[in-house]
Amino acid sequence: MTTQELPFPGLAGVPTADGPQNRKEYTSDQEVRWCPGCGDYAVLAAVQGFLPELGLRRENIVFVSGIGCSSRFPYYLDTFGIHSIHGRAPAIATGIATAREDLSVWVVTGDGDALSIGGNHLIHAMRRNVNLKILLFNNRIYGLTKGQYSPTSEPGKITKSTPLGSVDHPFNPVSLALGAEATFVARTIDSDRKHLTSVLSAAAAHRGTALVEIYQNCPIFNDGAFDAVKDNDTKVDAIIPLVHGEPIRFGAPGEDGLGSKGIVRSASGGVEVAQVAEVGTDALVVHDAHNADPSTAFALSRLTDAGVLHQSPIGIFRDVDRPTYDDQARQQIAQAGQDQGDPQVALAGLISGSDTWTIV
Amino acid sequence: MAKQVQQLDRVIIRFAGDSGDGMQLTGDRFTQESAAFGNDLATFPNFPAEIRAPQGTLPGVSSFQVHFADHDILTAGDAPDVLVAMNPAALKANLADMVPGTAIIVDSHDFSGRNLAKAGYESNPLDDDGPGSLAATYNLSVLDLTGMTVEAVKEFGLSRKDAARAKNMFALGLLSWMYGRPTETTIDFLTARFAKAPDIRDANITAFKAGWNFGETTEAFVVQYEIKPAAMPVGTYRNISGNLALAYGLVAGGVQTGLPVFLGSYPITPASDILHELSKHKRFGVTTFQAEDEIAGIGAALGASFAGALGITTTSGPGIALKSETIGLAVMTELPLVIIDVQRGGPSTGLPTKTEQADLLQAMFGRNGEAPVPIVAPQSPGDCFSAALEAVRIAVTYRTPVMLLSDGYLANGSEPWRIPEISELPTVDPAFATGPNKVSVADDGTETHTFWPYLRDEETLARPWAIPGTPGIEHRIGGLEKGDGHGNISYDPANHDYMVRIRQAKVDRIAESLPPLEVDDPSGRARVLVLGWGSTYGPIGAACRRVRKDGLDVAQVHLRHLNPFPKDLGEILKRYDAVMIPEMNLGQLSLLIRAKYLVDVVGYNQVNGMPLKAAELAEAITDLIAHTGPVPTTDATGEMEAVK
Numbered sequence A: 001m002t003t004q005e006l007p008f009p010g011l012a013g014v015p016t017a018d019g020p021q022n023r024k025e026y027t028s029d030q031e032v033r034w035c036p037g038c039g040d041y042a043v044l045a046a047v048q049g050f051l052p053e054l055g056l057r058r059e060n061i062v063f064v065s066g067i068g069c070s071s072r073f074p075y076y077l078d079t080f081g082i083h084s085i086h087g088r089a090p091a092i093a094t095g096i097a098t099a100r101e102d103l104s105v106w107v108v109t110g111d112g113d114a115l116s117i118g119g120n121h122l123i124h125a126m127r128r129n130v131n132l133k134i135l136l137f138n139n140r141i142y143g144l145t146k147g148q149y150s151p152t153s154e155p156g157k158i159t160k161s162t163p164l165g166s167v168d169h170p171f172n173p174v175s176l177a178l179g180a181e182a183t184f185v186a187r188t189i190d191s192d193r194k195h196l197t198s199v200l201s202a203a204a205a206h207r208g209t210a211l212v213e214i215y216q217n218c219p220i221f222n223d224g225a226f227d228a229v230k231d232n233d234t235k236v237d238a239i240i241p242l243v244h245g246e247p248i249r250f251g252a253p254g255e256d257g258l259g260s261k262g263i264v265r266s267a268s269g270g271v272e273v274a275q276v277a278e279v280g281t282d283a284l285v286v287h288d289a290h291n292a293d294p295s296t297a298f299a300l301s302r303l304t305d306a307g308v309l310h311q312s313p314i315g316i317f318r319d320v321d322r323p324t325y326d327d328q329a330r331q332q333i334a335q336a337g338q339d340q341g342d343p344q345v346a347l348a349g350l351i352s353g354s355d356t357w358t359i360v
Numbered sequence B: 001m002a003k004q005v006q007q008l009d010r011v012i013i014r015f016a017g018d019s020g021d022g023m024q025l026t027g028d029r030f031t032q033e034s035a036a037f038g039n040d041l042a043t044f045p046n047f048p049a050e051i052r053a054p055q056g057t058l059p060g061v062s063s064f065q066v067h068f069a070d071h072d073i074l075t076a077g078d079a080p081d082v083l084v085a086m087n088p089a090a091l092k093a094n095l096a097d098m099v100p101g102t103a104i105i106v107d108s109h110d111f112s113g114r115n116l117a118k119a120g121y122e123s124n125p126l127d128d129d130g131p132g133s134l135a136a137t138y139n140l141s142v143l144d145l146t147g148m149t150v151e152a153v154k155e156f157g158l159s160r161k162d163a164a165r166a167k168n169m170f171a172l173g174l175l176s177w178m179y180g181r182p183t184e185t186t187i188d189f190l191t192a193r194f195a196k197a198p199d200i201r202d203a204n205i206t207a208f209k210a211g212w213n214f215g216e217t218t219e220a221f222v223v224q225y226e227i228k229p230a231a232m233p234v235g236t237y238r239n240i241s242g243n244l245a246l247a248y249g250l251v252a253g254g255v256q257t258g259l260p261v262f263l264g265s266y267p268i269t270p271a272s273d274i275l276h277e278l279s280k281h282k283r284f285g286v287t288t289f290q291a292e293d294e295i296a297g298i299g300a301a302l303g304a305s306f307a308g309a310l311g312i313t314t315t316s317g318p319g320i321a322l323k324s325e326t327i328g329l330a331v332m333t334e335l336p337l338v339i340i341d342v343q344r345g346g347p348s349t350g351l352p353t354k355t356e357q358a359d360l361l362q363a364m365f366g367r368n369g370e371a372p373v374p375i376v377a378p379q380s381p382g383d384c385f386s387a388a389l390e391a392v393r394i395a396v397t398y399r400t401p402v403m404l405l406s407d408g409y410l411a412n413g414s415e416p417w418r419i420p421e422i423s424e425l426p427t428v429d430p431a432f433a434t435g436p437n438k439v440s441v442a443d444d445g446t447e448t449h450t451f452w453p454y455l456r457d458e459e460t461l462a463r464p465w466a467i468p469g470t471p472g473i474e475h476r477i478g479g480l481e482k483g484d485g486h487g488n489i490s491y492d493p494a495n496h497d498y499m500v501r502i503r504q505a506k507v508d509r510i511a512e513s514l515p516p517l518e519v520d521d522p523s524g525r526a527r528v529l530v531l532g533w534g535s536t537y538g539p540i541g542a543a544c545r546r547v548r549k550d551g552l553d554v555a556q557v558h559l560r561h562l563n564p565f566p567k568d569l570g571e572i573l574k575r576y577d578a579v580m581i582p583e584m585n586l587g588q589l590s591l592l593i594r595a596k597y598l599v600d601v602v603g604y605n606q607v608n609g610m611p612l613k614a615a616e617l618a619e620a621i622t623d624l625i626a627h628t629g630p631v632p633t634t635d636a637t638g639e640m641e642a643v644k
């Protein structure tokens, strides 16, 4: 099984199952209630298929969500779960992950939940590097409240609350996560089961906060928002695949059979798209997800359109090691408690202090 | 020279100076000396919200009042017998509290031009000796404490500024001599505190001793006072502040439940000291998480509770406002959670360093929907320890968030505390769910064993505490309404009505576990009952004593539990013709009592950021007794006649 073959530091301390598991064991008895065609179904299917591969004890997995369509996710998985309140899932999950080393803790959130009402908790979880896996379902719209623009909607978007078009500037979730110094940042697509699963697997392996942005189609209120990266006709020019150790190339195949377009350093200090035939392969940026300096990852994140999506890097932007908050907090306690002895005796000593007097 | 020794039964001293003069430390040391001596005592620190308010000004004045006695006392006292004023502003700011004839000791050093002006004096009040002057009104001692300090410590070669800083220790030494305090604890304290700065250490100890010796030799003071140790119940005592006792109570809550403590908190006055204190006790398995905001503090604590820890959050009123939604989630998910509100003056930012009891209704009702939360309140600094343990007991037994309402007066005030034996403390078994709890039998007789997270204990109505890592009880909970028993989402109208009622019934059920109220009605003839809660216990008790000393009858009941009320409260209220409720708010407990028991209570309300004054309250009680009339009694013929 996967856990025996791969080093998964992200899951160290979580007990493994006695035997093989299947997706049925991870499926709860609750009826799934998303709209027909919703991208959430695909992600749920991918997760239900992927969790048995981790080989963990099911009772040691916890899914925590906030509020929104995607936040119903925990109800459909037969693990432990909390469907909490709007925006607060990372805070609640921080408590769970810090209190218990033996749990694999996942957060399911949306663009409104994570980036609007819960923005503060999200950035602080990432800077602390709590051992959490955060799945951010980005459909660039408010679905559950029936179609208002979200903090990732493109400028000018016409919605129920912006009849003349939105004048808000959107967040780029990957840029935000990198700015908050997240140690693992990735982007994937709901409909690409294989890529989604590989990213989830890498996130699970990572020890620390993993932020995975999932482009998720909402056919009811924002249909087609990600068509560019999904349609067979357009995706070759829209998806900029990030593969660690490989030059970043995309677009229709050139003479060498690889993408005719590539990413090069720009004069302004960032990165830009160039024709490989013009710049040569040596000029291409070789993706290094393990680079301690997040500058190039950030530059890459800026290749995503802020407006209507035509082009976006997909893959793992950053995957670096940094001590986690929860490991360090537990370590301090373990060290302090080494020669504790009987807690009641220690308590008696504590409350007495040193300045006492006795009345007989 | 030989000094006279005069016996006193109690003394109230107020040390006042600039925020930078070390008055809190001075008061604290005097308190420790008095505690070591065996007096009963109560303290009241009073300081500005600013860390360094402008020097020498009225807003920058910091004071520490200590009341010590040879008998048991209940408050830090209304008005000082002795004021020690280290500068003009300290004198001016505190003069209004001084009764003519009481003693004022002034450091005259700063009574000159600019410093007088900063305090708003046009001329030096110490120079005036006409009628109505300080000298004519008070027992005034004008001493150059700073000058004497600088002279005493000159051998250490400190800068003038550093040398002058030891003046608080000179003052402490003088007062310690005057009241016959033991000096060892202070010398030990200074030795440890300044271990890394030998010059400063020696200067402070020298100044302290110089102050003592000055008292011994000067002709300015001819009387030394003696306040005998108080006769207190047998036991081992220490001095303790409310925040420290609360922190210890929470550590004890972890030990006595066998649960790891998880504190999620965001710094806020006057609750931060609990966070600081708990951060020191990692060896007890206490995790402290300083969150990004109040909401994350309680969120993480609730997450930790879900994971099987004793989740705690500490804050003050503004923080409770931010935590409200998560408290609602804790009500809905029925998880144990202890929420500490150290109340301060409100609304909004209000008066961060002053005390108030105006969060009772917030604690009671400050959430959307029907969201009942049990409320407990400590009544004195030392009592914060037991109140914390009681909050833990209720939270764990009933799987519910519990609000503990302390306040600024309790938090920073201190008193001698009889240290309990650990064997006296209650233990609570968290009784985690261990496996499926529901058997369903199909038509063909086959049994399935499942886990129902909302199947209730018949006695407590509590649901199982089902923590991750336990096989066979995987389940999902959340803020959406639960179906009775199985806990899955339910929008069924009848189910919602039932669940709202059962959550309320569970909280009401706590009353079954409460001991009968203690009614303090020594003569048994009182017609007026004074009902209180929280930190007003001391002033109410002291006021009742005054009233009884005057030969009148009054009864006192103090509530530890504000929600639910104890079962016998209604019956007790009905025994009295009049009920007065003194509170540091506009009548919040009054409102609850009127609503629940239809008793026309009389409010006594003060919201000035300060504790109630016993003398004023005693007057109000006396008025109410007069208004209510004497005690009717039944004579042999069965007719009513008035006593007295």
Ligand code: SF4
Binding pocket: A033, A034, A035, A037, A038, A039, A040, A069, A070, A139, A143, A144, A217, A218, A219, A220, A221
């Ligand atoms: S509204 Fe959109 S996001 Fe929500 S369930 Fe329906 S399709 Fe999915």
